[in-house]
Amino acid sequence: MSKPKTGPQDLPPxxxxxxxxxxxxxxxxxxxxxxxxxxxxxxxxxxxxxxxLNWLKCRKDMIAEKSAELAAFPIVYAENDRALLKHLKRLxxxxxxxxxxxxxxxxxxxxxxxxxxxxPEDTYVEPHPAExxxxxxxxxxxxxxxxxxxx
Numbered sequence: 001m002s003k004p005k006t007g008p009q010d011l012p013p014x015x016x017x018x019x020x021x022x023x024x025x026x027x028x029x030x031x032x033x034x035x036x037x038x039x040x041x042x043x044x045x046x047x048x049x050x051x052x053l054n055w056l057k058c059r060k061d062m063i064a065e066k067s068a069e070l071a072a073f074p075i076v077y078a079e080n081d082r083a084l085l086k087h088l089k090r091l092x093x094x095x096x097x098x099x100x101x102x103x104x105x106x107x108x109x110x111x112x113x114x115x116x117x118x119x120p121e122d123t124y125v126e127p128h129p130a131e132x133x134x135x136x137x138x139x140x141x142x143x144x145x146x147x148x149x150x151x
Contacts, residue, residue, distance in 0.1 A: 095107045
């Protein structure tokens, strides 16, 4: 256990403690009202100018992107059509190979009758998606198409 203090007792200083200040101390303001309004106006003027310059740049970029897109789309569509025609040619050759044992079978006809009687021979008719997967395992047909095809 601790021992009690021996010796002189702590007393207040001679003349007492200084007066305790408890009144409000007003903080010094760094920005007055006029400076705040002037700063607000200056920031808005600079900000609107920068916003306008950025808007012009974004607009120019959007026009460039759209131009590139419009220039590239015909090439993409042409490549897609080319791939489709190559695939149809492979299907035609495969049909000839599969049906080679049947002498009366004519490829690209229905029982010897042309599929499109009223159209000229060189007219392109886009095939139904199911026709593109005629010799494919049903498990390998994409889901979008297999939902429309009944095997």
